[in-house]
Amino acid sequence: MNLITGLQNSELSSVLSASAATVNAHVHAPLAVLDLTSAIEIVQNLPATVVDQVHNLLSQLSPEAIYELAKNSVIQLQSFGIDDFLAGAPIVLSLVVLEGLLSVDNAMVLAAMVRHLPKDEQQLALKAGIAGAYVGRISMLGAAAWIIGNPWVKLAGGGYLIYMMVSSLGVSEEGEGEEESHAGKGGFWATVVAVEFADLAFSVDNVAAAVAMSDKMWAVITGVMLGILAMRFVAGLFIGLIEKYPVLEKIAYLLVGWIGILLVLEEQDLFEANELTKFASISAIIAAGMLYDQVPAVNKAMKPAVTWTGELFGNIYELTSDVLAPVGAILRPVLSYAGNVAGDLWETTSHLAKPLIYLGSRPYAVGRYVRQACFSNSNSTKQISASPEDLSVVEDTAEVSSENESK
Known part of the structure; x- marks a missing residue:
């Protein structure tokens, strides 16, 4: 999927509306009709101090x-x-x-x-x-x-x-x-x-x-x-x-x-x-966390407090999620699009770099193959065959490139 062609206003509007529908159950505001114009108005109506x-x-x-x-x-x-x-x-x-x-x-x-x-x-x-x-x-x-x-x-x-x-x-x-x-x-x-x-x-x-x-x-x-x-x-x-x-x-x-x-x-x-x-x-x-995990007596003594704290954090998170849902509806699709573009750029750059890595790491093998292809006295219908040494070099280089990419 090519995401580098740019995002039109209509596309952003549809993405925002889809995101708004997912949070409409948590927020009573009519977010389902949110579009790019509404998002701009929200930003324009921010307090002057902000x-x-x-x-x-x-x-x-x-x-x-x-x-x-x-x-x-x-x-x-x-x-x-x-x-x-x-x-x-x-x-x-x-x-x-x-x-x-x-x-x-x-x-x-x-x-x-x-x-x-x-x-x-x-x-x-x-x-x-x-x-x-x-x-x-x-x-x-x-x-x-x-x-x-x-x-x-x-x-x-x-x-x-x-x-x-x-x-x-x-x-x-x-x-x-x-x-x-x-x-x-x-x-x-x-x-x-x-x-x-x-x-x-x-x-x-x-x-x-x-x-x-x-x-x-x-x-x-x-x-x-x-x-x-x-x-x-x-x-x-x-x-x-x-x-x-x-x-x-x-x-x-x-x-x-x-x-x-x-x-x-x-x-x-x-x-x-x-x-x-x-x-x-x-x-x-x-130290307290490791004792809670490794010592059964400490785990038993701290369990009620840990459970209560976890439930408190859960309630706070639900409250803040409801409050921040409109902001998330605006930012989430934009950040997702930016992340996809960055991923496409990374993948494209990686594919473009592979031939350069090969040329830089095996110049002599490539030179022999080019000379054989360009200066062979055989007719044009005759296929050019690479030597076993060149084939092994290509295989080794492919393995090295794969390992470098995984790293």
Whole structure:
């Protein structure tokens, strides 16, 4: 199916109407008549304060702002010397350690979010998510002053993390079992997008802490980027741990919600947790979860509280789903279309790259075959046969290309 031809207004309208019909049972608003014009009117009728805040965010993340950040970094590099390196090295090391400590929960969550994918797609989803995280984190560093000065950014990030927790751990009131996770489940590209949003939400606090450590932007960017790279490898290790101890997936989403609660409480000046306190609380949650899973006596003692909490999360998720259903009806088809386009582009690029990989890896075998085809003295009706060596080379290259694609 070719999805790169573009989406017409009539097509978007039909998709929106179909999505609206699915949520009409949960929302009393007449969503079945929702079309593109109605969606535009909803956006136009947003409060002016919301529109202004979104405009300010986009202006801070504009190409000009990113260009200024890059230009300032280049200016610093032009006058870069050994003294600057010695002065910035401790900052880089400190930020790598800080990112590592703060990213223990992040890595567990990323591993849990990609666990439902096939084996050959798990590492690929992590790579795609981390690649996007680099771009997002640099953009957030460029707008760090704006992020610190706008409290609603932390509130939005914290709210998203809390929503991930309740949607993943909520159960029905009858306790018949867990509901399907809505944070991190889905197809490949839906999972990549979820990983991106989760990392950006985690990044709010990390970026603020990183910028506060130094005014040397090159050191801050280097430390943060190395920290993200370390998180990607740690997340790969956690995939194996979650397969061995499935309870770690639930613990990961508990950590997500806990970090979200801390973001909200800190922004409202209700609670202030330093990095040591956060690390200790994360360790305590992991230890309690493992004891609940491995020790029968602890499981029996904590079971009523765990059941009650799961039902509470389920009720909160149902309530928020009803409230957010109109927004989901608008965004879901658009995001689905964007994911399908990205998938088509990836598949097309992969197919185009295969011949180039072959030509680059076996130039001599290809050269022999081309010379035989072009300069053979036989007549045009005579078929050109490849040598057994060339055939084996082609088979080997096909196997290598298949293995590379699966990775």
